[in-house]
Amino acid sequence: MRAAAADRTQTPSTLYLICAAAWFVPGAGHLWLGRRQKGIVFLVALTSMFAFGLWLEGRLFPFEMTQPLVALAAIADLGIGCPYFVARLMGVGAGQVVAITYEYGNTFIIAAGLLNMLVVLDVFDIAKGRK
Amino acid sequence: MTSHFGLMVIFSLFVSVVFAVLTRDDPKDQIKFGARLFGGFVGAGVLIGWLLYPLPL
Numbered sequence: 001m002r003a004a005a006a007d008r009t010q011t012p013s014t015l016y017l018i019c020a021a022a023w024f025v026p027g028a029g030h031l032w033l034g035r036r037q038k039g040i041v042f043l044v045a046l047t048s049m050f051a052f053g054l055w056l057e058g059r060l061f062p063f064e065m066t067q068p069l070v071a072l073a074a075i076a077d078l079g080i081g082c083p084y085f086v087a088r089l090m091g092v093g094a095g096q097v098v099a100i101t102y103e104y105g106n107t108f109i110i111a112a113g114l115l116n117m118l119v120v121l122d123v124f125d126i127a128k129g130r131k
Numbered sequence: 132m133t134s135h136f137g138l139m140v141i142f143s144l145f146v147s148v149v150f151a152v153l154t155r156d157d158p159k160d161q162i163k164f165g166a167r168l169f170g171g172f173v174g175a176g177v178l179i180g181w182l183l184y185p186l187p188l
Contacts, residue, residue: 100133
């Protein structure tokens with residue numbers, strides 16, 4: 001079930017716009033390219049995974065360049081796009097270090113961001129006409 | 132719900148779903164591959180858990 005949008009190569013500006021949309025809203029790139037089933041699954045699964053991580057008292061790491069691992073975790077967190085900013089605006093993601101689920105929460109949040117980055121790469125390939 | 136095993140199963144489920152949908156186009160293939168991935172993740176987790184059971188020696 002592929003729509004025509006996915007079957008033709010996109011212009012460079014549209015290509016980057018689609019990738020930006022795919023990063024900002026998980027699954028949006030696939031929806032844009034007519035791959036509805038994939039887009040909906042990514043939207044639900046990645047957003048739920050991120051929210052679950054927050055519920056487990058995970059932390060949204062700050063960009064501290066003096067601590068490279070913390071900075072890398074922050075970049076991974078940011079990979080999820082819009083939900084990251086919504087969580088920041090809502091004031092969640094402070095992280096409870098003493099919570100028994102703290103590290104699990106971090107794992108869910110970081111993995112959700114990294115998986116969304118993979119999804120963006122997939123969108124890039126589809127939009128380029130490689131898939 | 133917040134047990135180590137329970138969280139590992141939930142994590143495996145999310146990752147399997149995303150990988151299966153990402154790498155396969157046909158819904159049947161997605162389900163098959165997703166189930167195999169999920170089983171592999173959980174099985175490997177349990178196996179490694181048992182291998183690490185005697186540690187620290």
